[in-house]
Amino acid sequence: MSDQLQQYHDHADLAPGDEEAGSIGSKLLGYVVGLGLAILLTATSFFIAGTNLVWQPSIPVAIIVLAIGQMGVHLVFFLHITTGADNTNNVLALAFGLLIVFLVIGGSLWIMSNLNHNMMPMDQIMQMQR
Amino acid sequence: MTDATLAFAQGGSQHLAGTATIVHDGPASKRIVTGYGFWIFLLSDIIMFSCFFAAYAVLVGQTADGPHGSQLFDLRSVAAETGLLLLSSFTCGLASIAAGVRNERWFQAAMAATCVLGLAFLALEGREFASLVAQGAGPTRSAFLSSFFSLVGCHGMHVSAGILWLLTMMAQVFAKGFRADIQRRLLCFALFWHALDIIWVAVFSVVYLLGSAV
Numbered sequence: 344m345s346d347q348l349q350q351y352h353d354h355a356d357l358a359p360g361d362e363e364a365g366s367i368g369s370k371l372l373g374y375v376v377g378l379g380l381a382i383l384l385t386a387t388s389f390f391i392a393g394t395n396l397v398w399q400p401s402i403p404v405a406i407i408v409l410a411i412g413q414m415g416v417h418l419v420f421f422l423h424i425t426t427g428a429d430n431t432n433n434v435l436a437l438a439f440g441l442l443i444v445f446l447v448i449g450g451s452l453w454i455m456s457n458l459n460h461n462m463m464p465m466d467q468i469m470q471m472q473r
Numbered sequence: 474m475t476d477a478t479l480a481f482a483q484g485g486s487q488h489l490a491g492t493a494t495i496v497h498d499g500p501a502s503k504r505i506v507t508g509y510g511f512w513i514f515l516l517s518d519i520i521m522f523s524c525f526f527a528a529y530a531v532l533v534g535q536t537a538d539g540p541h542g543s544q545l546f547d548l549r550s551v552a553a554e555t556g557l558l559l560l561s562s563f564t565c566g567l568a569s570i571a572a573g574v575r576n577e578r579w580f581q582a583a584m585a586a587t588c589v590l591g592l593a594f595l596a597l598e599g600r601e602f603a604s605l606v607a608q609g610a611g612p613t614r615s616a617f618l619s620s621f622f623s624l625v626g627c628h629g630m631h632v633s634a635g636i637l638w639l640l641t642m643m644a645q646v647f648a649k650g651f652r653a654d655i656q657r658r659l660l661c662f663a664l665f666w667h668a669l670d671i672i673w674v675a676v677f678s679v680v681y682l683l684g685s686a687v
Contacts (some may be wrong), residue, residue, distance in 0.1 A: 356501055358508030360569075360664045367570060374566040381559055385674075392682040396620040410678035414671050421562055423481055433512055438515030444523040451527035473545050 359433040377420025383411040413470045506658055511661040515668045523673050525627055529620040532682070533662065537615035542684030545610055547601065554597045554632065558632075561590035562670040569663045575650060575651045580650075584643050587666070591636045595683045598629050628676055631669050638662055 353464055357363065362370060388409040392397050418424045463471075500506075533542070568583035602622070605611065612622035642662050644653055 355504050356506040358502075358660060359512040360660050360667075361504070361509055367574060370570050370573070371567075374512070374563055377566075378559065378563045381562075382556075385555055385559065385677075387551075388678060389548065389555075392686045393548065403683055406678050406682050406686065410674055413674045417562070417667060417671045421566060422664060423668070432509060436509070436513055436516055440519055443520050447520065447523045448527045448530065449482065452530055454530045469627055 356432060357427075357429045359430075360422055361425060363427075363429075373420055377416055379403075380416045380420070381413055384409050384416065388413075477551065487678060499511040503653075505514050507657045508660050508664070511664055515664060515683065518562055518666065519672065522624075522627070522675075525624040526561055526675065527618070529624045529680065532616040535616040537617075539615040539618065540608075540610050542617070542621070542680070543562050543686075545605060545608070546681050548610070548681060548685055550597055551677055552602055554594050555677050557590045557594040557597070558670050561587045561594070562667055564590065565666045572646075572651060572656060572659050577646065577651070580646060581643060584639060588636060588639050588643075591632055591639070595629060595632055597635070598625070602626070625680065628672055631672075633670055635662075638665070 362373070388406050391397065391405050391409070397405070418437075424430060424437060426434065462468075501509075548665075564583045564586040568580050568587060570575075571580035571583055588649055605618075612619045639662065642655075642659060645658070649655055
């Protein structure tokens with residue numbers, strides 16, 4: 344019973360941005376690791392954007408993937424949004440935010456490319472207006 | 474945990490063996506409520522940015538016979554801006570650690586470093602905008618440039634607001650010390666500053682790197 348309570352207490356919620364209790368050294372290590380990973384991912388992205396070493400059509404995909412990876416690194420190491428049981432509320436709010444972001448960006452691109460595809464060429468529209 | 478549940482846990486274990494244990498902790502602490510509310514605000518801010526990104530992505534080809542991104546962007550300056558903002562996120566993390574152990578000297582030093590790095594970022598961005606306008610590639614040149622200036626400028630405005638907030642927090646800690654309410658504001662500030670860095674990752678990848686690569 345007291346074990347259960349203890350376990351429950353360990354799983355009390357955390358505010359977003361708050362870390363679990365730890366020494367200064369371990370917190371500092373978290374930020375250093377985050378900075379190192381972020382620098383590595385940024386440097387890779389900048390390198391890939393200007394190189395001829397890889398197959399050219401793969402470059403945009405690689406840049407997007409690296410950016411998503413780096414955002415994940417920032418979320419985990421800097422904002423301390425993790426998959427821990429104490430973080431469920433924060434992660435669910437994030438998931439809903441991401442859903443809206445994908446709807447807005449994906450939906451806009453989809454609709455606008457469809458409109459572009461179906462629109463008459465501009466010179467024909469000009470002729471009709473005459 | 475309330476006193477009643479504590480007494481319950483210590484004394485009543487054999488009495489309650491077998492019954493379902495539901496422990497009510499009462500309402501969440503003010504720190505969690507404040508932080509969570511600010512997290513929701515940040516997510517809605519990110520959704521607002523997603524609209525700017527969507528507008529940029531739709532209009533990126535509409536240059537009205539004006540210059541394309543690959544002719545305008547100076548990736549060296551963008552790399553410097555990225556490094557400055559990344560380091561400022563790190564020093565902001567150091568300030569959070571210092572605030573956690575209530576060490577005012579380290580806190581003020583880390584916040585001052587964050588401020589200097591943020592100002593250097595803004596200076597580079599301002600120089601870039603000024604040189605674009607001087608080349609005749611200002612926001613009025615084409616739909617592409619309008620959406621570029623509103624997206625990147627909106628991020629720059631957020632950084633400027635963040636720096637004002639940062640200076641306010643330095644002054645508040647100096648005047649009032651690490652009170653619980655000040656600590657909650659520091660938590661929100663740190664979230665805001667780190668979120669700006671996340672948005673910058675999207676900006677430099679989508680606008681600058683994709684714009685120069687394609």
